[in-house]
Amino acid sequence: MITVQAKLIFESFEDRQKTLELMRRWSSCMRFAYKRLLEGYDRNSLKKDLQGIFDLNSRYVDDAIMKAKAVLESCKQRGEDPRKVVFGGRELFEKLKKRHINGKPYRKLKIEWQEKRKGNLYSRGDRSKKGNLNTRIVVNKSGTFLRINVGDRKYIFVRLSAGYKKGKDREEILQEIAILEVPYSVELKLKNGNVYAYFSVEELFPVTEITRENGAIGIDTNAYPNHMTWVEVDRNGQFISHGKIPMPELESGNSDKREYYRWQYAHEIVEIAKEKRKAIVVERLDIKDKGRRGDFSGRKSRRIRHFFSYRSLLYKIRILAKREGIEVIEANPAYTSVIGMLKFAPQFMVSKDIASAYVIARRGLGLKEKIPANYMKFLNNLDVSSLEELKEYVSKEVKNIHLRRKQIKEIEYVMRKIQSSGSESGRLSAPLDGTSAGSCSAGYNLWRVLRVAVVTPLSPDRVLRDMSVLKRILVSGQVGRPKIGASSCFLGQGL
Incomplete structure (x- = not known):
């Protein structure tokens, strides 16, 4: 309207x-x-x-x-x-x-x-x-x-x-x-x-002429730091190009100023899609983080909603795209960051934000992601029958460094999901293509286990930004924090 x-x-x-x-x-x-x-x-x-x-x-x-x-x-x-x-x-x-x-x-x-x-x-x-x-x-x-x-x-x-x-x-x-x-x-x-x-x-939109038949452009929005990444893929989901749009103006200023810049950024994305003749894939966004007390009162939660309104930006992208006859696809954002970080960031040597946009673009085309073979070998060799054993494994991999509360909560969440799915002791049974859009199947639990068991040993005290170290894991199966001159290690063994 x-x-x-x-x-x-x-x-x-x-x-x-x-x-x-x-x-x-x-x-x-x-x-x-x-x-x-x-x-x-x-x-x-x-x-x-x-x-x-x-x-x-x-x-x-x-x-x-x-x-x-x-x-x-x-x-x-x-x-x-x-x-x-x-x-x-x-x-x-x-x-x-x-x-x-x-x-x-x-x-x-x-x-x-x-x-x-x-x-x-x-x-x-x-x-x-x-x-x-x-x-x-x-x-x-x-x-x-x-x-x-x-x-x-x-x-x-x-x-x-x-x-x-x-x-x-x-x-x-x-x-x-x-x-x-x-x-x-x-x-x-x-x-x-x-x-x-x-x-x-009521606004009458033109006939949609630019569709997913030509490929798609996946959009990933990030609040810290404020920027938006995009990835171009062909009709088969193959990686073509990528880019990043910094959005520092959304961090401060009055509401009218931020609203103006949101329209400008939306126009920039639509112009890219129009030039490349590709459909746009955005996240079907539903922010469920309500803050520490469950009432949107957390400091980080309030800041995200006040300075960086994801929903408003994506809404403007959808409206402008429809006015230009560009198809807009909404994809389930669940685990796109985890999949991009573990699978595509080390393959293409890009940041996890670009890899996440790549997963969103592929998911918009209806493609599913398979867990790499070395990751599956590691999961099948890992005994996750008890929460304490998984904690013990992660603690061993990080050289007995005290785990942060956030990491412990992540492990506990993974174990509850695995145990509720009825997995047998000692093995994680799930199909390789367990990441179909629109569902949260056991495959999603496997990606979450990988995040805890692989990424935490590599970076226990900070967020892992450089994903290049994961490439040797995909190729050789090595896990842990590699050191110069250290003997080769395999998944599940530690250093």
């Missing part, structure tokens, strides 16, 4: 009062309909009664019932009591109840609450009516106007002052909407004594 905001400029005081009276009656109708819906009334019985009570036509009444029903369903989905809804805002209502607020601050709060409670009007668009029947955009030689039906087949014309935003003339957009005769919804709101109109129209 595209939404355009415009300010209403009334040519007479009488027209303004008629509009405010219409908004007051519609807001009352919506609140009345909400109460009746709580009592079990249906839409058809309400529609006839409300027209006479509030002196509104059937379209206005139908829109009021629809809005009331949306509020009711939203309360139920959030698990709130629908009988305790406060129209106008509970926060403002609670402030007004405080007795220590009086005088000018109290009057200001009361006016703001009444505007939110009584200054609303919503009118849906209709394709059969070529736009919107009750609130229609009218373009003539004098400018752009909004024709409002105030009842009894009487209309008032109000000038629209849309202004500019990011180099685009909003009034020209409204004129295009009126000329195309597409259905658009109009919502009027009263703010600080002014009436604003919000026009929403």
Whole structure:
């Protein structure tokens, strides 16, 4: 949906009062309909009664019932009591109840609450009516106007002052909407004594011409440090090229500034896909880390959400790609970093972020990842029948260095997953291609075991950034922290 905001400029005081009276009656109708819906009334019985009570036509009444029903369903989905809804805002209502607020601050709060409670009007668009029947955009030689039906087949014309935003003339957009005769919804709101109109129209995307048949570009976003990596693959999933886009502007600044740069980075990715004629594969992102206390209150969790909104950036990439006729594929992001770090980073001698983007691109094409043969030999020779044995092995490999709490939790998680899957003592049984997208099978558990048993001995005290040491493991099966002049070692033996 595209939404355009415009300010209403009334040519007479009488027209303004008629509009405010219409908004007051519609807001009352919506609140009345909400109460009746709580009592079990249906839409058809309400529609006839409300027209006479509030002196509104059937379209206005139908829109009021629809809005009331949306509020009711939203309360139920959030698990709130629908009988305790406060129209106008509970926060403002609670402030007004405080007795220590009086005088000018109290009057200001009361006016703001009444505007939110009584200054609303919503009118849906209709394709059969070529736009919107009750609130229609009218373009003539004098400018752009909004024709409002105030009842009894009487209309008032109000000038629209849309202004500019990011180099685009909003009034020209409204004129295009009126000329195309597409259905658009109009919502009027009263703010600080002014009436604003919000026009929403469904965006029509062109036919998708750039598809996965030509290959894909995988996108991986990273918060620390702030950057976005991309990898180009052909239709068979073969590695072609890669790149990195630093995003330092997302670390600080106000919300408008960060929003501007998110659009710029999204445009950059879409231009790359358009130039290479490749589909775009993004993560199906669902951040589940709620912080240490489970309420998004952790310091790292808060910072990620405040300064680096993954979801907003990927959403912009999807929208811009659809406007250019580029196919957008959503891939399951589970274990993409682990697979990329263990398998592809040492093969192509790239960073784990680029390797993760490569896994995302391949997964978007429907390809599965097999565990390398040397890794499977190591897993089959490793006894993971007990948690203590896995801890003992990892501790031995890291020269008895005290394991960090995060590493111990990782080991405990792996053991719970393995034991719950019913693996036999002494062996990890799973198919080689156990990383199919959309599922968390035993294959994912194997990749997690590899991360604990292979990466932790190599880098127990810090995050492993240089993946070149893993290449000799893939080739010879060596594991541990290699030293100059040390004899060759094999997986599971240690140093």
